[in-house]
Amino acid sequence: MFETLSDRLTTVFSSLRSKGRLSEADINATAREIRVALLEADVALPVVKDFIARVKERARGEEVSQALNPAQQVVKIVNDELINILGGETRRIRFAKNPPTVIMLAGLQGAGKTTLAGKLARWLKAEGHAPMLVAADLQRPNAVQQLQVVGERAGVPVFAPEPGSGVGDPVDVARRSLEQAKHAQHDVVVIDTAGRLGIDTEMMRQAIDIRDAVSPDDVLFVVDAMVGQDAVNTAQAFMDGVGFDGVVLTKLDGDARGGAALSVRHITGRPIMFASTGEKLEDFSVFHPDRMAGRILDMGDILTLIEQAEQAFDAEQAEKMTSKFASGEDFTLEDFLEQMMMIRKLGPIGNLLGMMPGMGQVRDQISQIDDKDLDRVAAIIRSMTPQERSQPKIINGSRRARIARGSGVSVGEVSSLVTRFFDAQKMMRQMAGGMGIPGMPGGGRRKAVKAPKKKKGKQRSGDPRKRAAGRQPEEQPAADAAPQGLPPGLGGGQGGLPPGLGGQLPPGFQMPDLGKLQGRKKK
């Protein structure tokens, strides 16, 4: 797992804490780190270079030298610039005055055009239009059938006069589709074309012919979020060939950082209009530039985490947990097991932890936790009797031996699990107290409680300083005032923690970010 940009920059800047200004050398060192971070996120090299030049310029300015924490400030600049580029101009589908509106999809093979066509049609239908899908991918075997099935699922008619798999003329199909749409009173026509390479002049010619035949109101370039450095070449080739008005980013549900979004936007200047985030037809949304920026920089993505959670958890379970939590009831092993199983559904544990902001510096440890550890712990808990689960205190030597036998681990593992569980329990109790559950406090608070917790996980001892850090928010009833109000308190707690999460965690930068996310979430 790669380090996050914020971690990298923190390392660079830690050496110059005492200095007031950034020297040229500092800026260069910073630029190098940003460069690597962007390259690892698959932003294309020429784009990275331009981008760095801009960031450098701003970094030399006043705003950084006067900032209390230059690292935060630089990350903020990078983030701002990213959002600027990604979201500069937004765009919606341009509906034609005289229907039908024609939307044409183009892209490489396997970018997800056919699936996207279905999603787009479904979305248009939900918006009150009467879309029609056109099967102009006559190249790939059975692409026509695929579109038919997709259309059926979306409840949208499909115009497929040719059988496909190499038979028929897509230009002709596209042309005839317009008549059909007029005839059948469809106001939007979505044309799915075959996947093609940018350098395949013959196929590009065909795409241009289709375009000329139907003069689409919008040509959408479909690109996969996993694509690497080649994004620039491909985008440029499509821009020069068929030309496009907007971009759709697909497969955003994976863990690719999606630097391609930035590359395509930067090279072609065309806005990213939609994001496709899953295999189901409803996994389709308008593009959020700020989320994408955070993702490219790998700055923990709480929002995605929450969204995943919402998808995976059933409401009833969550409700139960919440009320349990709110009432400050003791957290039992049973609850823990349930929670752990819920979390498992979300995906590999390492990924989830990586998504939490501020976890960057414990990345090494995180990357060592895998789902097998979860399974092992689950096995231990499942070997306990219900009574033991609700009252772990009764677990004595002989019970421990039995549990160990039952779950195939050593007695030591059982006892260390129990000890750690007590720590966690203590913490949960503190949290329940500190959260003031009903009011649903601002994001900052949650984060504040979270950070110390994690540290505790590392050290695992009953260090009073940490407890103090954990309790901090409790003592600040008005904690939702401003997230920025927290860092000093937090910092104090952190200062005393030797390994990993030393005082360099840049909470200031993560806090506002988190606050922003929460804000958006609410509206």
Place this chain on the structure above:
Amino acid sequence: MEYLIVIAGLVAVALVVGGAVFLRPGRRAQRPPVEPGPARGGGATAVDEAEAAAPTIERAPPVEAPPPVVEIEQPPPGAGRLVRLRARLARSQNAFGKTLLGLLSRETLDDDAWEELEDTLITADMGAAVARQVTDDLRTRVQVLGTRDPAQVRELLKDELVKQIGADLDRSLATEPHGNRPAVLLVVGVNGTGKTTTCGKLARVLVGDGRTVLLGAADTFRAAAAEQLETWGSRVGAQVVRKDEGTDPASVAFDAVRQGIESKVDTVIIDTAGRLHTKTGLMDELGKVKRVVEKQADVDEVLLVLDATTGQNGMQQARVFAEVVNITGVVLTKLDGTAKGGIVVQVQRELGVPVKLVGLGEGPDDLAPFEPEAFVDAILGD
């Protein structure tokens, strides 16, 4: 409110489970990184078979394949395909080769030149770290040898790249049947990399080499995936085992292997649905497919299909798939475009899983065995 629970839960889990890790670093340290145990074991058998299996793709085909049913195409054998690989690669990647050579033949190789070289490698998706290492190694060697001759520097660069790609890995496909059991190939990968197409092309290669092939359409998720595979199968006269959409893919795979054993085919190729490696449920499903197949026959090859356009995320994909189904080879597809597929360098370095095949286009015969030397040669331009 759910977030609270999620976060709390996550932290608790991190604490309790993670704590276990922090407490016992020794346990982890002792563990080999990628658990190569079974892989090596599999590799060993593969080596035995490799002798026999090698001809399937790399050498001249055995005599004429049995006269197929009328209307079934007789695909050309696998041999000689690499020639085309070169032609294709050269078409798209000459620019890359030229830049490299242009850089290296400068009068003085200053820092800028080296940096540009590094950039060029990065542009091939090799990743920042690998690019840096290759550049540094090359730089050291050039300094040590005091070479100024561009041709020589080019040789050195070629060596360096070949070394990175791993010239000595076994790249043959184990497609030879074992006695009365067919060889089983499982094709896996994320969505849209070309799994079904690869299955179809691979079936053609094998049929061209005189094998009987059965295709298992275990992609029961994507619309019309089974039809797509059937189209491929009918072109070369391979049987296709399929079921309705939404059936358990493991049951399709099981039936495919059973039918393969009953009808005594040589090779069973199972196409699976594309799945993002982050979807735990789907990855578990894939694990199940493999386990179920193993009840009847060993899975000889698990081929991960990677798209040459894939960036750094390819590494993550390979890592997760390797963990779940223990991939034995990589198929690099869509190499006929402008993408260079440099990510495979990282995959081979880190996981030791060799690229075995490359896909070079949409034509039914655009699949060739991978050869590192030729690959690098093509990249550098002849």
